[in-house]
Amino acid sequence: MPELPEVETIRKGLQGHLENHIFKKVIIRQARLRWPIDANLPSTLKNQTLLSLQRRGKYLLFLCEKGTLIIHLGMSGSLHLLNQAKLPSKHDHVDILFSNDRTLRYHDPRRFGAILWSSENTISHPLFKNLGPEPLKKDFNGNYLYGMAQKSKLPSKQFLMDNRIVVGIGNIYANEILFQTKLSPLRPINTLDKKQCEQLAQVAKKILQKAIIKGGTTLKDFCDSEGKPGYFQQDLKVYGRKDLPCYECGNTLHTLKQAQRTTTYCIYCQI
DNA sequence: ACTTCGACCTGTTGGC
């Protein structure tokens, strides 16, 4: 479930409960995620104060006194904030206990996620070095997109999903953004004019912002019994709608594979 | 310097 809007929703939900509290204990049951969790992480974190909970793309950043705890949820990761001790179930790989007796529990069946420690400034961390701008910030705009588009022949969908161009746009939102801008996912990005780039940036912001608001309503009371984030389901226009009628023209939506990811689009509306 | 592809994992779904 971890698209940018959900990661942001999680961040907001956790912030009030965890900021300014102290890491008391870290329990690692399964260290083998995308990269192995540093065995020293529990001792590194112990007694540090969580100063601030931030986000970069789909990474959650727990800013501490001596560095940053980085958590990525991969494809299947989730975080739960427990009020009280609870026996771990399958795939509950890590517990992080705080001084206010709350436990942050990391769950990830596919283990594509990551839990890393960076004692350097996070900006210089190799993972963050080549990341493009945040889609919701001002430096992501039509001018910027147009400038980058001149240097690339990638199909528009792959361009949008390239985190060196812009972070946080995954498969679902790339599909949705292109449908709403009526652009073919196959369209070489350097064939867009300035106006189309402007529209692309605007639509991307609008769709992500809307999803954050929806996520916020379903996840606002963030605790172990938090509701399932069904926030986007009813708003999806193309993703997961292969063979169903296009909401604009009624023709059947098609799929194709781009860079090993499924693309769903309307071959009539999206040029 | 570019793009493509394999790899990391488990769970769910749909066809036979």
Place this chain on the structure above:
DNA sequence: TGCCAACAGGTCGAAG
């Protein structure tokens, strides 16, 4: 019902 293949929201890093 069982078995098996295909597929799933991500993205790094090797290979071409």
